[in-house]
Amino acid sequence: xxxxxxxxxxxxxxxxxxxxxxxxxxxxxxxxxxxxxxxxxxxxxxxxxxxxxxxxxxxxxxxxxxxxxxxxxxxxxxxxxxxxxxxxxxxxxxxxxxxxxxxxxxxxxxxxxxxxxxxxxxxxxxxxxxxxxxxxxxxxxxxxxxxxxxxxxxxxxxxxxxxxxxxxxxxxxxxxxxxxxxxxxxxxxxxxxxxxxxxxxxxxxxxxxxxxxxxxxxxxxxxxxxxxxxxxxxxxxxxxxxxxxxxxxxxxxxxxxxxxxxxxxxxxxxxxxxxxxxxxxxxxxxxxxxxxxxxxxxxxxxxxxxxxxxxxxxxxxx
Amino acid sequence: xxxxxxxxxxxxxxxxxxxxxxxxxxxxxxxxxxxxxxxxxxxxxxxxxxxxxxxxxxxxxxxxxxxxxxxxxxxxxxxxxxxxxxxxxxxxxxxxxxxxxxxxxxxxxxxxxxxxxxxxxxxxxxxxxxxxxxxxxxxxxxxxxxxxxxxxxxxxxxxxxxxxxxxxxxxxxxxxxxxxxxxxxxxxxxxxxxxxxxxxxxxxxxxxxxxxxxxxxxxxxxxxxxxxxxxxxxxxxxxxxxxxxxxxxxxxxxxxxxxxxxxxxxxxxxxxxxxxxxxxxxxxxxxxxxxxxxxxxxxxxxxxxxxxxxxxxxxxxxxxxxxxxxxxxxxxxxxxxxxxxxxxxxxxxxxxxxxxxxxxxxxxxxxxxxxxxxxxxxxxxxxxxxxxxxxxxxxxxxxxxxxxxxxxxxxxxxxxxxxxxxxxxxxxxxxxxxxxxxxxxxxxxxxxxxxxxxxxxxxxxxxxxxxxxxxxxxxxxxxxxxxxxxxxxxxxxxxxxxxxxxxxxxxxxxxxxxxxxxxxxxxxxxxxx
Numbered sequence: 001x002x003x004x005x006x007x008x009x010x011x012x013x014x015x016x017x018x019x020x021x022x023x024x025x026x027x028x029x030x031x032x033x034x035x036x037x038x039x040x041x042x043x044x045x046x047x048x049x050x051x052x053x054x055x056x057x058x059x060x061x062x063x064x065x066x067x068x069x070x071x072x073x074x075x076x077x078x079x080x081x082x083x084x085x086x087x088x089x090x091x092x093x094x095x096x097x098x099x100x101x102x103x104x105x106x107x108x109x110x111x112x113x114x115x116x117x118x119x120x121x122x123x124x125x126x127x128x129x130x131x132x133x134x135x136x137x138x139x140x141x142x143x144x145x146x147x148x149x150x151x152x153x154x155x156x157x158x159x160x161x162x163x164x165x166x167x168x169x170x171x172x173x174x175x176x177x178x179x180x181x182x183x184x185x186x187x188x189x190x191x192x193x194x195x196x197x198x199x200x201x202x203x204x205x206x207x208x209x210x211x212x213x214x215x216x217x218x219x220x221x222x223x224x225x226x227x228x229x230x231x232x233x234x235x236x237x238x239x240x241x242x243x244x245x246x247x248x249x250x251x252x253x254x255x256x257x258x259x260x261x262x263x264x265x266x267x268x269x270x271x272x273x274x275x276x277x278x279x280x281x282x283x284x285x286x287x288x289x290x291x292x293x294x295x296x297x298x299x300x301x302x303x304x305x306x307x308x309x310x311x312x313x314x315x316x317x318x
Numbered sequence: 319x320x321x322x323x324x325x326x327x328x329x330x331x332x333x334x335x336x337x338x339x340x341x342x343x344x345x346x347x348x349x350x351x352x353x354x355x356x357x358x359x360x361x362x363x364x365x366x367x368x369x370x371x372x373x374x375x376x377x378x379x380x381x382x383x384x385x386x387x388x389x390x391x392x393x394x395x396x397x398x399x400x401x402x403x404x405x406x407x408x409x410x411x412x413x414x415x416x417x418x419x420x421x422x423x424x425x426x427x428x429x430x431x432x433x434x435x436x437x438x439x440x441x442x443x444x445x446x447x448x449x450x451x452x453x454x455x456x457x458x459x460x461x462x463x464x465x466x467x468x469x470x471x472x473x474x475x476x477x478x479x480x481x482x483x484x485x486x487x488x489x490x491x492x493x494x495x496x497x498x499x500x501x502x503x504x505x506x507x508x509x510x511x512x513x514x515x516x517x518x519x520x521x522x523x524x525x526x527x528x529x530x531x532x533x534x535x536x537x538x539x540x541x542x543x544x545x546x547x548x549x550x551x552x553x554x555x556x557x558x559x560x561x562x563x564x565x566x567x568x569x570x571x572x573x574x575x576x577x578x579x580x581x582x583x584x585x586x587x588x589x590x591x592x593x594x595x596x597x598x599x600x601x602x603x604x605x606x607x608x609x610x611x612x613x614x615x616x617x618x619x620x621x622x623x624x625x626x627x628x629x630x631x632x633x634x635x636x637x638x639x640x641x642x643x644x645x646x647x648x649x650x651x652x653x654x655x656x657x658x659x660x661x662x663x664x665x666x667x668x669x670x671x672x673x674x675x676x677x678x679x680x681x682x683x684x685x686x687x688x689x690x691x692x693x694x695x696x697x698x699x700x701x702x703x704x705x706x707x708x709x710x711x712x713x714x715x716x717x718x719x720x721x722x723x724x725x726x727x728x729x730x731x732x733x734x735x736x737x738x739x740x741x742x743x744x745x746x747x748x749x750x751x752x753x754x755x756x757x758x759x760x761x762x763x764x765x766x767x768x769x770x771x772x773x774x775x776x777x778x779x780x781x782x783x784x785x786x787x788x789x790x791x792x793x794x795x796x797x798x799x800x801x802x803x804x805x806x807x808x809x810x811x812x813x814x815x816x817x818x819x820x821x822x823x824x825x826x827x828x829x830x831x832x833x834x835x836x837x838x839x840x841x842x843x844x845x846x847x
Contacts (some may be wrong), residue, residue, distance in 0.1 A: 041726075087533070152566055152570075159574045272535070275535055279383045
């Protein structure tokens, strides 16, 4: 077998194993939350009788191990069950939210990834001169401000004062693509500001690292211009760490944006998860946890595989 | 000049002049812009409702785990949605009277044990089915019984039997209750086809609006019910309820015109927000209150001297000023205020008195170890800060309080009604009987202060059956005094409902029963063209 196929297969197997481990953790985690589902559904209105009735009905009296395997097998068949709180089919409502989350993440990624890499390249080209310093200063400032504050500031100036984009980014299926893009403009802007610095700085560092190599000097001596050297010789060799950090940020855009969702009232997966955590809707929390774990593990796997493929020594073994 | 203004107002009332035009002309005559805006609003208001348009409300208190089942409604957004598509037998008016709705007429036997509700004829559900007395009985049945997971379970518990006679539903109670019609105004008891026994989540009712789409925790859209039985509501063609839980997002949605009305304006920003153009902040004093609860049967608080010391060691006015920013009024350690019928306003107001508090504290013989006060953001907005203020004012009386902040998560199951001393809130009830029966009757499930006095229970039951208002008022007054002096309740403040509405919304009226006109604002307000 080609060693690269073997390596990739190993990565995939490891990913799946990791996913199973994550599922155990998710299940165990939801068991140790204080209070139980019945109590959370009824809240302040819980009485002894209504609690007992609800627990019985929700099957909370069965042992945890039995519940874990039941849950895992149906999840593998694509059946995530129904939400305890409102009886909705989880796969269906989660699917809708996931679509929204992926839409927002994709919009933010389309803006931020090329921007970050371009800015990184510019920063390298003008290293230690004012463009480099300006780029670093601006991106490090936006990453240092908490995202909810960035959100409020943008909402105040752009939505309330100027009226350019709505502060409530509630997208719905009836909207046209253009309307949707306008609706998510503010959250996309905030997310871009939040992830930009990380990717930009990594790009800059990775390329600068390569720039020390002898072949870069050769390229320069060959008479290539600064940007050409970076684009043709430095960037391809610095791709592995850049892809790594890009994937990490993409994962963040999918699983970590609940604060931005709340500030802009975006109907995404994060808000959906939080709502159900506070109601102890265990099946939903587990399903979301599983999706988040899959996204995280999946994207990291992609990063690993890309860096394997980007390594010529692995692509062309002797 | 007055004549000219009057002329302009008539033009407005005849819908021949826009706000912009009116304000422009009025200011040209030397009227301030703010006054002109108010004049315009009054002129439009006087002209009566306009039909058409869309009303959008941004409400807090919704989650993607919500359902349309009226029995499970517990938070504001779900309450607003329920009101918009459903009706109850009766409503409670702004001045505290019972208003017939799906019941046309209510009569009782002289002993207040049997109540007859004559059900309105010719009312159609959204699915085209006619509403019948059978549906009413089925609805009440669904909320009764031990297996009902209903917020109205305690309310319908006292029903012994129900009978249908033509268009009359006769309800017999196990115990006389002069206030029974008020209980039927509870929003959980929304009348559903076959009582919602077939599908409680269907969202089919007799209300002013028909649900078009419902995405829990995000948005619910409605269109006007063309067969509505009540023509004095449902002015807008469409209603949208958006769930916006973040307070800042809610205010900015209103400011940027994405919604027309919002609930729960943070008192901290209400004053500032009111200065913004195109919107008004509305605060209405209601019956809701923020409390500190001492459980009388615990080792510490079994001592009434200690309870009294703590009641005297809290600075109520400071709480109203700093926690509610003036959007509220001081409490007096019993859960009733002037918003209730039969309130006795001669009961002396308890003041902050560190010296007497210190005296009582010494008398109680407390060992001087810190008394743990549990609090959380979940208890009420500003509960953590309120507990800290309490700690400071008690320190001045030499009473050591230790504030322990608990997570919001699980507060209602792990702390409230469990720990000896904690912060909490009550949203109030339409009548005194209901408030006392819910939380101060010995056998009540929610008797969080463990107030168990046979003589208090006896007075409550006597007042329940008493049809003479003077005698009832006297009984309630004695109960209030008793609770105030011996109970485990520290009630520093009654909170106002603080809403904000856009100036394009007309017809808003203060309603002490709840925020946003007791959630009727979406169907009773209208928008200018």
